[in-house]
Amino acid sequence: MIFGATGDLAKRKLFPSLYHLFRKGKIAKNFAVVGVARRELSNEEFQAHVKDSVLTSIGKDENIEEFVSHFYYKSNDVSDSDSYIELNQLAVQLDEKYELGGNRIFYLAMAPEFFGTITDHLKQDGLTDTQGFKRLVIEKPFGHDLESAEVLNNQIRASFSEKEIYRIDHYLGKEMVQNIEVIRFANALFEPLWNNRYISNIQITSSEELGVEERGRYYEKSGALRDMVQNHMMQMVALLAMEPPIRLTTDEIRSEKVKVLRALRPLKDEEVKDYFVRGQYDAGSINGTEVQGYREGSNVDPESNTETFVAGKLMIDNFRWAGTPFYIRTGKRMEAKSTKIVIQFKDIPMNLYYNTDKQLSPNLLVIHIQPEEGITLHLNAKKTGQNIETTPVKLNFVNNGVDGMNTPEAYEKLLHDCMRGDATNFTHWDEVKLSWAFTDTISNVWENTTEEEFPNYQAGSMGPLAADKLLAQDGFFWWPFSALEVDEC
Numbered sequence: 001m002i003f004g005a006t007g008d009l010a011k012r013k014l015f016p017s018l019y020h021l022f023r024k025g026k027i028a029k030n031f032a033v034v035g036v037a038r039r040e041l042s043n044e045e046f047q048a049h050v051k052d053s054v055l056t057s058i059g060k061d062e063n064i065e066e067f068v069s070h071f072y073y074k075s076n077d078v079s080d081s082d083s084y085i086e087l088n089q090l091a092v093q094l095d096e097k098y099e100l101g102g103n104r105i106f107y108l109a110m111a112p113e114f115f116g117t118i119t120d121h122l123k124q125d126g127l128t129d130t131q132g133f134k135r136l137v138i139e140k141p142f143g144h145d146l147e148s149a150e151v152l153n154n155q156i157r158a159s160f161s162e163k164e165i166y167r168i169d170h171y172l173g174k175e176m177v178q179n180i181e182v183i184r185f186a187n188a189l190f191e192p193l194w195n196n197r198y199i200s201n202i203q204i205t206s207s208e209e210l211g212v213e214e215r216g217r218y219y220e221k222s223g224a225l226r227d228m229v230q231n232h233m234m235q236m237v238a239l240l241a242m243e244p245p246i247r248l249t250t251d252e253i254r255s256e257k258v259k260v261l262r263a264l265r266p267l268k269d270e271e272v273k274d275y276f277v278r279g280q281y282d283a284g285s286i287n288g289t290e291v292q293g294y295r296e297g298s299n300v301d302p303e304s305n306t307e308t309f310v311a312g313k314l315m316i317d318n319f320r321w322a323g324t325p326f327y328i329r330t331g332k333r334m335e336a337k338s339t340k341i342v343i344q345f346k347d348i349p350m351n352l353y354y355n356t357d358k359q360l361s362p363n364l365l366v367i368h369i370q371p372e373e374g375i376t377l378h379l380n381a382k383k384t385g386q387n388i389e390t391t392p393v394k395l396n397f398v399n400n401g402v403d404g405m406n407t408p409e410a411y412e413k414l415l416h417d418c419m420r421g422d423a424t425n426f427t428h429w430d431e432v433k434l435s436w437a438f439t440d441t442i443s444n445v446w447e448n449t450t451e452e453e454f455p456n457y458q459a460g461s462m463g464p465l466a467a468d469k470l471l472a473q474d475g476f477f478w479w480p481f482s483a484l485e486v487d488e489c
Ligand code: NAP
Pocket: 003, 004, 005, 006, 007, 008, 009, 010, 012, 036, 037, 038, 039, 076, 077, 078, 108, 109, 110, 111, 112, 139, 140, 141
């Protein structure tokens, strides 16, 4: 059952992903999807909507009629028991028709303020009282801070156990985010070096060209810290820093990630300015098009104090990482849409060789998360000729060039995982709780101090100068995008 089935997420992500799974034979023939939303629609109207979503997104219509024949619609008022009782009657009929064994997945693709009300009703009105499994898939944001997340968690836990809750962080469904573990733990070349003795720093950048667009009302309350750092960025840090799990089970992997979040050095209020930088975009130009500043956007306060950019330094105080900074950077209206991780290795103890600038470039491992998918290893080699000058070389593996067209969408993988009952790539409550505890200190300081410099970066740039200073004070710099682009290699 998809709650919010007439919304944007269902249209752009969920229906196309389900269709992909159907075409690949990953969904059994006996399945039913019930779309639930406020407006009145007949089953036929809803099926036409699903068909249109799939065709718009994928452009294929192989077996589309058969696919949409499994879709049903139920109009629902989130706080009215009668409509849940009717929904349950429909579910029971579909159970019989498709021999579903009472297995139910409830996907809440709705605004978060409805989550608790819906889960209360699912239990109270008998929908969770089923013979088969019951699972709850819940979209971000999971709360606004630790306190609100705890309230929400307690509410949904009254109807579902932790094992039945699948909290979506769609970054965890991305091919190259899932590849972080494999690159680390399946390569003798990297695993022994993956620590503070050989790595000088790690940089994670997730930049967007788009601005806040029509989402001003939501974004004013959220900002980049809550929208990107608390969830996606912290999850990538955990995957990069965790110890090898003793087994590839959900519990073992999650427990290693939780340990990283527990080892994060907490910040005192007065330290926030030394570790974190906030930015807000001004008007500027992106790919030759003039764009307006954040404060000029619709539903945005003309004197808004909301950050559209965050850069930060995270220290992980454990044996493996003590002394090695993890820098993160994310923002809107930046130079390029890109998510990349750069692992910078330490310089070798003595330089016998150097390049024309009398330096030796450090070795870098770049993990390209999106839009390209792949890895690049930056090495030094001898320059052709008789001298001993070095030249940087890059070893490149780019997924897009090989099987990019077949790379499944994150949502496709996550929906499939949920159907199979594999919660590894969903966030456990312990992870959510620890991430909020960390970011709450920063948001509290920022909310209580007006940033006089806002707006402080031009649209189309890589963020404010202060983000560069954050690394410069440690003797590092953000590896520039252009030098690391895959297509240059
Ligand atoms: P949306 O386009 O605004 O859709 C909201 C859905 O909720 C519609 O189907 C709407 O039905 C239904 N709804 C609203 N009020 C209702 C009520 N009182 N009773 C019953 N149904 C009601 O939202 P969305 O963009 O799909 O986002 C849904 C969730 O996913 C949010 O939590 C969002 O933060 C999260 N999310 C979205 C995206 C994305 O790409 N869109 C990405 C990540 C996370 P009617 O239209 O019939 O009223």
